[in-house]
Amino acid sequence: MEATVRRACPAVRPGTTPADTSASYLNSWRPALVDPEPRQQIRFCATPAGARVAYATAGRGPALLVPAAWIGHLELSWQDPAVRAFYAPLAAHRTVVRYDKPDCGLSDPWPGRQTLETDLKVLRVVADELRLDRFDVLGISMAAPVSAAFAARHPDRVGRLVLYGGYANGRRIASAGVAAAMVDLVQAHWGLGSDVLADVFLPDGGAETKAHFARLQRESATTEVAARLLAQCYELEVEGLLDQIAAPTLVLHRRDDRAIPYRLGRDLAARIPGARLVSLAGRSHLPYAGDAAAVIGAILAFLDPSARRPGPAPPARSAGALTARQLQVAALVAEGLTNRQIAERLGIQERSAEGHLERIRQRLGVGSRAQVAAWWARRADANEVPG
Numbered sequence: 001m002e003a004t005v006r007r008a009c010p011a012v013r014p015g016t017t018p019a020d021t022s023a024s025y026l027n028s029w030r031p032a033l034v035d036p037e038p039r040q041q042i043r044f045c046a047t048p049a050g051a052r053v054a055y056a057t058a059g060r061g062p063a064l065l066v067p068a069a070w071i072g073h074l075e076l077s078w079q080d081p082a083v084r085a086f087y088a089p090l091a092a093h094r095t096v097v098r099y100d101k102p103d104c105g106l107s108d109p110w111p112g113r114q115t116l117e118t119d120l121k122v123l124r125v126v127a128d129e130l131r132l133d134r135f136d137v138l139g140i141s142m143a144a145p146v147s148a149a150f151a152a153r154h155p156d157r158v159g160r161l162v163l164y165g166g167y168a169n170g171r172r173i174a175s176a177g178v179a180a181a182m183v184d185l186v187q188a189h190w191g192l193g194s195d196v197l198a199d200v201f202l203p204d205g206g207a208e209t210k211a212h213f214a215r216l217q218r219e220s221a222t223t224e225v226a227a228r229l230l231a232q233c234y235e236l237e238v239e240g241l242l243d244q245i246a247a248p249t250l251v252l253h254r255r256d257d258r259a260i261p262y263r264l265g266r267d268l269a270a271r272i273p274g275a276r277l278v279s280l281a282g283r284s285h286l287p288y289a290g291d292a293a294a295v296i297g298a299i300l301a302f303l304d305p306s307a308r309r310p311g312p313a314p315p316a317r318s319a320g321a322l323t324a325r326q327l328q329v330a331a332l333v334a335e336g337l338t339n340r341q342i343a344e345r346l347g348i349q350e351r352s353a354e355g356h357l358e359r360i361r362q363r364l365g366v367g368s369r370a371q372v373a374a375w376w377a378r379r380a381d382a383n384e385v386p387g
């Protein structure tokens with residue numbers, strides 16, 4: 001079902017099963033040409049309490065609303081090539097709507113303690129601001145239970161529901177002692193706490209990648225906010241609502257996720273009527289780390305079932321149409337990173353980075369790193385890669 005929009009967002013058009021690990025499902029999505037970096041536009045809307053919430057739109061087509069997870073910063077996160085490359089293929093098919101939680105990033109402070117009800121209220125405010133009558137939802141990590149609760153309470157508004165790295169009961173993520181220790185660490189030393197969490201979220205990332213993510217966390221929220229919202233992560237519980245979800249649902253979870261155990265993703269899928277569970281390889285919790293292409297492919301195949309129907313072979317890929325991972329590598333080459341540095345940033349082996357670069361050269365018809373960087377710069381100058 002397509003999202004319906006009446007104003008304020010001109011880019012948007014109106015409008016439990018066994019685990020599925022088959023390559024045919026993960027590879028069934030046929031990609032459209034992908035703009036390497038869709039333009040992100042940031043605006044603000046106000047809650048009934050008066051707090052202003054920053055939201056961003058990117059891409060075109062039916063709306064895909066991505067609720068805020070733990071902490072974040074719309075502007076700073078968009079500066080990460082890996083984040084942009086993750087959302088670029090989604091934005092080629094959907095208008096991606098993201099927002100910062102109150103107390104985080106560009107949003108105003110919230111007058112009081114944030115709860116599940118707060119999260120649902122903010123989600124609804126953003127959707128109402130864009131006049132979205134019906135839309136798809138992508139809930140990532142802590143936003144998964146929030147998205148599920150919204151779908152259960154507002155079945156008339158959610159077309160399709162995608163839950164990645166999520167859970168139904170935060171108290172099952174870790175023991176009470178471990179959860180309290182993590183919150184206490186963040187509260188006592190946010191610098192050290194952000195480093196520890198970077199290791200948890202990005203176990204395969206290099207030192208530079210983890211340091212970059214830790215800095216983003218610290219710049220997104222104060223010590224007090226980070227600790228308070230981490231405690232909320234462990235407290236969220238939506239088990240009693242899940243059997244009320246009517247929207248077609250896809251649950252994605254990496255088998256060795258270090259932050260949210262795989263068993264919780266399986267439990268989440270089992271509680272939602274008719275939900276499909278797709279198990280993915282990897283340890284990284286963040287969807288844009290590790291094999292991001294598998295995550296993107298599964299999401300798009302689910303959001304657009306018609307792309308999975310038999311039909312003529314897709315046209316040959318043009319020189320400028322790269323995969324999500326290749327776009328990430330090309331962006332980092334343009335930044336001047338070596339293959340080793342690219343591998344560390346993306347959490348892959350150096351030889352894999354070399355392989356991606358070689359395929360980029362073949363698809364672009366160029367022979368050197370400098371030419372790849374020049375290609376990226378030309379697209380920026382032509383406004384194909386907005387600044």
